[in-house]
Amino acid sequence: MTVGVERNRGGDVRVLHAEDDPQLGALAGEFLEREGELAVTHVEDAPTALERLAAEDFECIVSDYDMPGMTGIEFLDAVREDHPDLPFILFTGKGSEEVASDAISKGVTDYLQKETGTEQYEVLANRIENAVDGYRTERELERRVKQLRESERRFRTLVSNxxxxxxxxxxxxxxxxxxxxxxxxxxxxxxxxxxxxxxxxxxxxxxxxxxxxxxxxxxxxxxxxxxxxxxxxxxxxxxxxxxxxxxxxxxxxxxxxxxxxxxxxxxxxxxxRLREDLRRERDLTRQLVETSPVGIMVHELDGTYHLVNDRVLEIFDTAREAVMGRTYDDDEWELRTPDGDPLPEAEHGFAKLKAKAEGTSPSDDVRLTNLMHSVVRDDGERLLVSVNGAPLYDDDDELELLVFTIQVVDE
Structure with missing residues (x-):
């Protein structure tokens, strides 16, 4: 019958100890845990050790040589199939050059012959800790190399795209x-x-x-x-x-x-090139606006002025600052119908075009044509003017501005 004895006193290193003598196994576990930060699990044969190893994580194996069913060398050979780097210390009373040579060829981490007295467990604990330190260092290096390779892979994927x-x-x-x-x-x-x-x-x-x-x-x-x-x-x-x-x-x-x-x-x-084309278009538009023989007035949707060209200033004999400070229905304009009556709010060019344009898109034919009314210049002269208008939309096809041209009738 095989027996598994596990001690866990909070040790940092989990050790799997295969020893067919239960008294020696218990004694070794007790002294190892006393000597180092170790948690020792004891089993009495190699097959049981392999079952525990398949189900649990260990950082070191300590094994006797002479055990029923499977020798320590055979046990080592089986471990190396799935755990080629796991520290494995052969701790045996059967000492010979042949056993040591065979263990080394199978990939044993360390080889230690049993002696009398408890001092041997201090040596064994030290060997275990050294082996595990090296094992952990190798695992950490492998982890970092893996991370580095993954980072390089992601970097190259990113860069290539x-x-x-x-x-x-x-x-x-x-x-x-x-x-x-x-x-x-x-x-x-x-x-x-x-x-x-x-x-x-x-x-x-x-x-x-x-x-x-x-x-x-x-x-x-x-x-x-x-x-x-x-x-x-x-x-x-x-x-x-x-x-x-x-x-x-x-x-x-x-x-x-x-x-x-x-x-x-x-x-x-x-x-x-697109920026240059847009700049040229803006320059062309600006030149067309400023050299136009008709007045051009661009309104924000709240009725204030967004832009007026020089011809507007000539028509009204005023300064740009004066116009830009007004709204379309400012009292300074003194807007009247061609018959001389005050121009109703609903008949203002701005109000009429905005009402037509709201809810429309660039594909709709929305225009204001030949709206006649009179306006007072800054010098007091009243002019009869003709107003035409059209809406301007933004990139999302939303109404953005209202554009008007103004000409003096019979000038």
Missing amino acids: LPGMVYRCENERGWPMTFVSDGAVELTGYTPDELTSDAVDWGEDVLVDANRDELWEAVQAALDAREPFQVEYELRTADGESKWVWERGRGVFENDELLALEGFITDVTDER
Whole structure:
């Protein structure tokens, strides 16, 4: 009959002890737990030890050699199939070079021959703790290596999916590259190996001449302030194509020493062209508004003025500040019908167009045409004017502004 005896006095190291003599097993467990931070589980044969090992976690095995059913060497061989690194100490009264050699060839961690007296358990406890320390160190290193590999895998997955190039370079005029991601090929036409070797000089072969000094000064200013930098500049690809790129980077410091620059570069050529197109459109619109022979007045939805062109100021003989400080129904306008009666609120151009436009979208044909009324200039002269209007919508197709043109009738 086999018996399992487990002591747990709060020890840090769980030890599985296989010893067919129950008295020796109990004695060894008692002395080991007294000598070290150990919790010893005693079983009387190797098969039972294997069952316990399959069901529980142990950090060290101590085994006798002569046991019924399976020797300590056979037990060691079985353990190594599933636990190649688990500390295994052969603690035996059968001492011989043959046994020791066989144990070593099977991967035993330590070999200790039994002696008389309790001092041997102090030696055994010390051997166990040393073996477990090494085992834990190896497990911690394996865990950190695994974490590092997983971090590297995630980093490479992230970098490979970024629309641009991740880099690390030296802070020198030519920006010598020490690492670039695979995104460099699509961005520059050069491979990572070319950019990190002497085959390609980033400063001479990639950067456009006009950008070099300005780029250098911007980056150095950010480094001096210990801040990230953002720059936009032109580069030249391997096949001579011009591209505009946006770069964000930072300095890598250690004890105030600058080690390198790290950052990300992405192609913004299309975005830059779009910005240029939008700028030209804005400039064109501004020129059309300011040179228009008719007055143009743009209203916020609360009735205040968003914009008026110079022609409006000429028509009313007033200053821009005076108009911008009014609303569409300000008493200063003294609005009247063509017959000379006060213009009803509902007949104001702003009120009529807003009522028509509310709830509509750009696909709806909403306009105000040839609304006639008179208005007083700042010099007191009354003018008969014709007003046309249309709504302006935002990017979400929501009503945003009301745009009006105004012309003097029979001018």
